[in-house]
Amino acid sequence: EGLVASGGALAGLHVVVTSGPTHEAIDPVRYIANRSSGKQGHAIAAAAASAGARVTLIAGPVALADPPGCEVIHVENARDMLAAVEAAPPADIFIGAAAVADWRVEAASDKMKKENGGAPSLALVENPDILARVAQGKNRPRLVVGFAAETRDVLRHAQEKLARKGCDLIVANDVGAGSGVFGGDSNEAHLVSRTGVESWPRLSKKEVAARLVARLAQIFHGEAV
Ligand code: CTP
Ligand code: CA
Numbered sequence: 001e002g003l004v005a006s007g008g009a010l011a012g013l014h015v016v017v018t019s020g021p022t023h024e025a026i027d028p029v030r031y032i033a034n035r036s037s038g039k040q041g042h043a044i045a046a047a048a049a050s051a052g053a054r055v056t057l058i059a060g061p062v063a064l065a066d067p068p069g070c071e072v073i074h075v076e077n078a079r080d081m082l083a084a085v086e087a088a089p090p091a092d093i094f095i096g097a098a099a100v101a102d103w104r105v106e107a108a109s110d111k112m113k114k115e116n117g118g119a120p121s122l123a124l125v126e127n128p129d130i131l132a133r134v135a136q137g138k139n140r141p142r143l144v145v146g147f148a149a150e151t152r153d154v155l156r157h158a159q160e161k162l163a164r165k166g167c168d169l170i171v172a173n174d175v176g177a178g179s180g181v182f183g184g185d186s187n188e189a190h191l192v193s194r195t196g197v198e199s200w201p202r203l204s205k206k207e208v209a210a211r212l213v214a215r216l217a218q219i220f221h222g223e224a225v
Helices: 002-007 039-050 078-087 130-136 154-165 205-220
Strands: 014-019 023-027 030-033 054-059 070-074 093-096 103-105 124-126 143-150 169-174 186-193 196-204
Touching (some): 014 078, 030 103, 039 054, 078 130, 093 130, 093 205, 130 143, 130 154, 143 205, 154 186, 169 205, 186 205, 196 205
Parallel strands (some): 014 093, 023 103, 054 070, 143 169
Antiparallel strands (some): 023 030
């Protein structure tokens, strides 16, 4: 209510969040996608809104309701997600929680048919890196946060991504076999910055979202990362 909106930890700030997978069409009936339920990204958008931020959530195809208090823009593929990010009003904080498909297919306009003989091979082209574009673009948000889902050498890969993309923080998690992160309701996150790593215990995705929002508010308002 009014109290939260005017006095929350992120009051007065515009937060842009990407969430969910992207679907890249192979033909009109098939697509390539990453595994992502969108639960973590949507929870972050909801937590930021509860903290008083104005939130724009740019969501890939997910089976989730739009979180309360957010302006939600639904997109299908990586290029549309990038366009929606670029069309949003300038952000104070950008959080790239989407599992963006790294490659797309030069899509066929008609459905591919088996009777055409043999298995088709797909020519893939790389998608734009939305997080890197935001972090390196003009009108850079003051805080740019990425995610890294890794199956090995989690922290090393997260440090590399942080440097390569130019973001301020990477929320890294181990999605190796048995982690239960994909589609599940909990997450074991490591907050990786240029100055160090803060490892959190296994928490629900809602708790991860609330903690992340609280940390971002602290960082934004001048405390060290
Ligand atoms: N990301 C993005 N656009 C892409 C690919 C990734 O915005 N085309 C963002 C994700 O939303 C995430 C971060 O970059 O915040 C890291 O994504 P990840 O897939 O782990 O990194 P990649 O650079 O794609 O490296 P790889 O998949 O090879 O590990
Ligand atoms: Ca990737």
